[in-house]
Amino acid sequence: MLKKKGAVLPRTTPLDKGQKLTASIASNDAKGYKVYFYGAPKALPIGDPSLSPDGKIPVAASFTARGKDTKRDKDLFAKIDFSQWPAEQAVDLGHKIKGYPEGAAGSQYLSWKEGRWQLQLRSTTEDKIDNAAIARKIVNYLEKNALPAPHDNGKITIDYRPGGKEVKVGVYWQDGDIVYELETGRVPIDALTMAVSVK
Known part of the structure; x- marks a missing residue:
């Protein structure tokens, strides 16, 4: 159904027990596309009228392929x-990887x-x-599961909302003239499971 050559x-999208995977296509042309994945209470066809990013059926993730945007990508892929x-x-995250902590404005x-x-x-x-404990789980997971290889830049942001019960994860990578964006409110390992399954 996607027009881009x-x-x-993602070939895998973790869902809660009892949910059925479905999707809607938000944009679709030869240059790029955006797809929303949902955890529906029953099987629904792709593009069912009941599917909307701000509707009753929860969005599991969104996946976008778009052209490069020099200003936006400079901010997105800013080097640390x-x-x-x-x-x-430095914090030891295992597998010879060091993490660097920083505190700012709460x-x-x-x-x-x-x-x-x-x-x-x-x-x-x-x-x-415990950011370090979460990071160690991620490092362990990525030792056994390969993310897509970005030809240029790759970035993962994990943002726990106040209260710690909600999280927003973004997985972004650049491959030539295309930037891929995977965004989800599921836990980091679920986000990585989706990202490593992209093909």
């Missing part, structure tokens, strides 16, 4: 300079790099979420 999509952190502040960040991928996890300081 060589279109790719890991050399600015003192070595003694938030705590943990950033690290894996190949061409830059990862950043944020939570509010008062929620006392």
Whole structure:
């Protein structure tokens, strides 16, 4: 159904028990596309009229393929300079990967790099979420499961909302003239499961 030549999509989308996977296509032309995936209470055809990103059926994830946008992509893929952190502040995330913590304005960040991928996890300081423990699970998962290889840039943002019960995960990568964006409110490992299944 997608018009772009060589279109790719996640082949796996984790859902809650009892949910059925379906999708709607928000945009679709030869240059790119945007697809929403839903966890529906019953089987529904792709593009069913009841499917809407702001409707009653929960969105599991969205997946976009778009052309490069110089200004937007400069901000999206802004490099973190890991050399600015003192070595003694680095956190061991396993598999010879170091994470770099930072605090700012009521938030705590943990950033690290894996190949061409830059990862950043944020939570509010008062929620006392163990960012390092979450990061170690992610590092362990990525040791066994390969993300798409970005020819240029790759970035993952994990943002725990105040209260710690909701999270927004974005997986972004650039492959030549195409930028892929996977966004979900599911837990980080579910987001990575979707990302590694893209083909």
